[in-house]
Amino acid sequence: MTRASWYWRARVAGAYLAARLRPLPTLTDRSCNVCGYEGPFGPGGKGMRNEARCPRCRSVERDRLFKLWLDSAPQELENKDVLHFAPERGLMQLIRPLVRRYRGADIAPGRADLVLNIEQIALAPASVDAVICAHVLEHVDDRRALAELFRILVPGGLAVISVPIIEGWATSYENPAVVSPKERALHFGQWDHIRYYGADLRARIGAAGFCLSTFTASPAEVVRHGLIRGDTLFLARKPN
Numbered sequence: 164m165t166r167a168s169w170y171w172r173a174r175v176a177g178a179y180l181a182a183r184l185r186p187l188p189t190l191t192d193r194s195c196n197v198c199g200y201e202g203p204f205g206p207g208g209k210g211m212r213n214e215a216r217c218p219r220c221r222s223v224e225r226d227r228l229f230k231l232w233l234d235s236a237p238q239e240l241e242n243k244d245v246l247h248f249a250p251e252r253g254l255m256q257l258i259r260p261l262v263r264r265y266r267g268a269d270i271a272p273g274r275a276d277l278v279l280n281i282e283q284i285a286l287a288p289a290s291v292d293a294v295i296c297a298h299v300l301e302h303v304d305d306r307r308a309l310a311e312l313f314r315i316l317v318p319g320g321l322a323v324i325s326v327p328i329i330e331g332w333a334t335s336y337e338n339p340a341v342v343s344p345k346e347r348a349l350h351f352g353q354w355d356h357i358r359y360y361g362a363d364l365r366a367r368i369g370a371a372g373f374c375l376s377t378f379t380a381s382p383a384e385v386v387r388h389g390l391i392r393g394d395t396l397f398l399a400r401k402p403n
């Protein structure tokens with residue numbers, strides 16, 4: 164390693180320590196819409212976001228946004244046969260008690276009820292009522308994945324999709340020259356992401372045949388429940 168490289172590493176380490184020793188920001192009282200807790204949230208999530216995690220039920224912003232949507236439309240999952248890709252614990256705990264059949268699915272063995280490749284799903288056509296697909300599409304060939312979700316859903320079935328997205332970008336950022344984990348983290352925000360979505364996510368979902376609507380929390384809900392401003396659920400419906 165060069166001397167200049169050591170110098171910059173030391174500067175970064177120093178800045179990190181200084182940030183850690185700085186007093187914590189004033190915490191605001193929030194209301195957890197998952198468990199009913201009232202009070203300040205703690206740090207959590209990737210990069211330890213301040214005020215991300217409910218200290219009682221351990222929900223993070225993504226879970227609370229999903230619960231907000233679910234409370235507005237419980238009939239979408241109640242008594243349904245639901246498939247949950249790359250199942251995160253928080254969402255699983257919200258979904259499982261409501262549904263007729265819950266199945267988690269992951270491409271890696273041992274992580275969920277089913278081992279499934281979202282680009283080539285080993286399930287019959289029109290066999291699932293609803294699919295939950297939170298922060299999965301940015302890892303995969305989304306054209307194939309969306310076509311597969313469309314195929315396995317019953318007519319009228321719903322795919323609930325969330326991704327990292329910059330809606331101000333007309334076109335998703337994809338770059339075939341970016342292949343190494345280090346470069347992917349730099350360009351797409353995480354070592355195993357293969358794109359960063361822009362506003363054309365809507366067209367991509369539409370191109371698979373879905374009718375799209377969205378759910379975004381109001382400013383008051385963002386403040387009250389400690390959500391991420393603008394975080395959106397994309398609700399993709401297979402037409403009847």
Ligand SMILES: [Zn+2]
Nearest residue numbers: 195198217220
């Ligand atoms: Zn809670």
